Amino acid sequence: MKKVYVNENVCMGCRLCEVYCLLKHAHTKDLIKAYKKESPRALPRVRVDESGIVSLSVRCEHCVDAPCVKACLTGALSRDPVTGLVTVDEERCIGCGTCALVCPLGVPKLDKAQKKMVKCDLCQDEEIPVCVANCPNEALVYMEEKPDTNPVVNYVNNN
Amino acid sequence: MSTTTNTKYLIIGNSAGGIGAAEAIREVDGVGKITIISDEPYPAYSRPLISEYLAQPCPLEKMLYRKPDFYKANGIQSVPGEKAVAINPAEHTVKLESGGFIKWRKLLLATGGTPIVPTMEGIDLKGVFTFNRLDDAKAIDTFLNEYRSNVKAVVIGGGLIGVSVTEALVKWGVEVTIVEMKDYVLNTILDEEAAALEADALEQASVGIITGRTVAKINSQTAGEVGSVTLDDGRTLPADMVIIAIGVKPRLDLVAGTKIKTNRGIVVDRTMAASLPDIYVCGDAAEAYDFVMGENRPTPVWPNAYEGGCAAGLNMAGKKTEYTGGTSMNALKYFGLNIVSAGLVNPPDDGYKTIVNRHNGTYRKVILKKGKLAGFAFAGDIEKSGIIYNLMKDGVNVDSFKQQLVADDFGLASLPESAWRSKLAKPSASAVPITTAEPKEEAVIGD
Ligand SMILES: Cc1cc2nc3c(=O)[nH]c(=O)nc-3n(C[C@H](O)[C@H](O)[C@H](O)COP(=O)(O)OP(=O)(O)OC[C@H]3O[C@@H](n4cnc5c(N)ncnc54)[C@H](O)[C@@H]3O)c2cc1C
Numbered sequence: 001m002k003k004v005y006v007n008e009n010v011c012m013g014c015r016l017c018e019v020y021c022l023l024k025h026a027h028t029k030d031l032i033k034a035y036k037k038e039s040p041r042a043l044p045r046v047r048v049d050e051s052g053i054v055s056l057s058v059r060c061e062h063c064v065d066a067p068c069v070k071a072c073l074t075g076a077l078s079r080d081p082v083t084g085l086v087t088v089d090e091e092r093c094i095g096c097g098t099c100a101l102v103c104p105l106g107v108p109k110l111d112k113a114q115k116k117m118v119k120c121d122l123c124q125d126e127e128i129p130v131c132v133a134n135c136p137n138e139a140l141v142y143m144e145e146k147p148d149t150n151p152v153v154n155y156v157n158n159n
Numbered sequence: 160m161s162t163t164t165n166t167k168y169l170i171i172g173n174s175a176g177g178i179g180a181a182e183a184i185r186e187v188d189g190v191g192k193i194t195i196i197s198d199e200p201y202p203a204y205s206r207p208l209i210s211e212y213l214a215q216p217c218p219l220e221k222m223l224y225r226k227p228d229f230y231k232a233n234g235i236q237s238v239p240g241e242k243a244v245a246i247n248p249a250e251h252t253v254k255l256e257s258g259g260f261i262k263w264r265k266l267l268l269a270t271g272g273t274p275i276v277p278t279m280e281g282i283d284l285k286g287v288f289t290f291n292r293l294d295d296a297k298a299i300d301t302f303l304n305e306y307r308s309n310v311k312a313v314v315i316g317g318g319l320i321g322v323s324v325t326e327a328l329v330k331w332g333v334e335v336t337i338v339e340m341k342d343y344v345l346n347t348i349l350d351e352e353a354a355a356l357e358a359d360a361l362e363q364a365s366v367g368i369i370t371g372r373t374v375a376k377i378n379s380q381t382a383g384e385v386g387s388v389t390l391d392d393g394r395t396l397p398a399d400m401v402i403i404a405i406g407v408k409p410r411l412d413l414v415a416g417t418k419i420k421t422n423r424g425i426v427v428d429r430t431m432a433a434s435l436p437d438i439y440v441c442g443d444a445a446e447a448y449d450f451v452m453g454e455n456r457p458t459p460v461w462p463n464a465y466e467g468g469c470a471a472g473l474n475m476a477g478k479k480t481e482y483t484g485g486t487s488m489n490a491l492k493y494f495g496l497n498i499v500s501a502g503l504v505n506p507p508d509d510g511y512k513t514i515v516n517r518h519n520g521t522y523r524k525v526i527l528k529k530g531k532l533a534g535f536a537f538a539g540d541i542e543k544s545g546i547i548y549n550l551m552k553d554g555v556n557v558d559s560f561k562q563q564l565v566a567d568d569f570g571l572a573s574l575p576e577s578a579w580r581s582k583l584a585k586p587s588a589s590a591v592p593i594t595t596a597e598p599k600e601e602a603v604i605g606d
Contacts, residue, residue: 003586003590005585030603030604031603031604050570051572054576056571056579056583058571070465070469071461071465073205073207073208073462074207074222075224075225092221095492096491097490097492097499097541098490099545100499100541100544101488101490101501102488102545102549103549104549105546105571105582105583106542106544106571109542110497110542112495112497115492128593128594133595142592142593145589145590146589
């Protein structure tokens with residue numbers, strides 16, 4: 001399975017990860033339009049938390065035990081047993097926020113206009129997620145990990 | 160002679176708890192026969208979605224908790240529309256309403272809760288409903304479709320289910336009044352201030368709220384049908400329909416008459432086992448471990464039912480597992496307002512410290528005891544509440560950064576380094592970097 005890791009020692013909190021993630025999820029491919037013309041503005045699926053000199057680029061880590069998947073009221077969230085990817089089926093999500101309440105990183109974002117939750121999908125149509133590709137400091141690294149096993153969650157996702 | 164079928168695992172209740180258990184059993188035991196019976200005639204659906212069903216209406220396919228091929232793909236024998244009427248723990252059998260018996264090796268009671276219905280005059284009139292299952296939503300839907308316009312409803316009970324049905328009724332254009340016995344709505348899951356935000360949202364949607372009162376009787380004008388209600392202070396409110404939403408209690412009918420120990424719910428240990436061998440219980444029916452209170456009590460919410468079901472299932476299949484526990488926890492989004500709460504909502508005595516941050520419609524409150532979190536409520540902006548929830552669940556001492564917990568810019572970096580490091584994953588020794596040969600694409604800027 002693939003994962004994005006943060007090397008926080010070289011993250012300066014420039015927030016380009018947020019910028020490119022937002023652009024990726026905007027309708028337009030034009031940065032200015034994405035920020036200034038699109039309403040509602042697209043939501044980045046990554047966020048930078050800062051305190052003093054610490055800045056952390058935080059996104060879904062597609063956890064093995066996936067507390068969000070277990071807590072999901074509707075079954076909209078699932079974790080793929082092969083890729084380990086945690087995804088939300090927007091058709092079935094009602095945006096209740098239960099996933100946000102149990103996520104240890106607090107990463108589920110609520111799209112209030114659509115009444116849906118949105119989250120990182122590691123840019124499925126890109127070779128490398130845009131946050132990683134556009135990080136000027138290489139503070140974000142994309143890596144292949146051995147597949148993990150957690151069949152409880154796998155069974156959720158098989159079905 | 161009536162027929163007896165055999166199964167390795169029998170699960171009664173085809174909902175959050177039952178599905179959690181079945182999925183966990185299949186993790187450990189890929190072949191042992193699993194049978195799930197339910198007296199509801201549907202595949203597992205998301206119970207909280209019955210208000211969406213009533214409001215939209217949202218078709219059953221969209222409410223399914225798992226994909227339609229779930230049972231088949233996992234080799235689960237599902238028997239919808241079948242009721243278990245008696246358990247014989249010694250014989251390891253369950254008697255079915257349709258006449259037969261099922262012999263099991265391990266039994267799970269995931270029978271959920273049942274609405275509390277007060278005895279009062281008029282409770283049997285046409286137009287009185289509960290709101291706990293899909294058929295309740297269907298019955299209300301049918302009633303509203305048959306009915307004249309300008310329908311007035313009285314919802315008895317301003318808890319989660321009362322507010323949930325109110326939202327659906329408002330979408331139908333029904334004029335709703337909530338009658339809540341306590342001082343404020345949602346009082347079991349929110350403190351007064353967060354609840355006031357929800358009350359504002361309700362009032363903006365023209366919902367009437369009467370607190371500190373209850374309904375003493377339901378009256379009829381047309382014979383057999385609801386016409387009004389009389390409150391305990393003598394006031395009369397016109398009503399065409401009444402929804403009973405005063406609460407849910409663990410469903411104990413099946414264990415009555417057995418030696419299975421019950422208290423408020425069915426008593427279980429940390430492995431979700433009941434007091435008799437080979438019988439497990441989870442979800443709204445059980446009185447399972449609450450990690451905030453440090454004791455067992457009913458915490459009737461969906462995520463706890465699923466998690467407790469997983470723990471029960473693993474134990475049933477022979478993998479000894481402790482339920483890590485749940486607590487009272489809720490995420491609400493009624494009338495467009497996002498609220499979350501977990502643990503205690505009000506400090507029970509002065510051994511607790513409360514920290515609040517409120518402005519511009521956002522509200523953040525944490526309750527601490529001896530430096531550890533014992534509860535919180537967030538309204539308006541709930542997105543990072545999960546960090547707080549996990550600090551509470553992990554029993555982290557937050558004393559040194561407690562003010563940060565309610566700050567507007569609270570985030571992972573607000574935690575001490577050791578705490579945020581433990582949350583962020585690190586690459587394993589065998590991780591291989593993925594790179595691309597392609598040059599970065601520059602963003603288009605204002606073409
Ligand atoms: C309107 C509404 C809104 C809700 N909103 C939320 C929410 O936002 N968040 C949240 O966390 N929770 C919510 N809940 C609570 C949540 O739905 C429950 O906590 C959860 O469904 C409990 O799951 P369970 O598996 O224990 O039991 P249940 O979901 O109650 O299922 C038990 C099943 O067992 C069946 N059964 C019982 N006895 C027998 C028998 N003898 N034979 C055969 N079948 C039997 C029942 O018919 C039922 O189908 C809501 C509930 C309602 C009604």
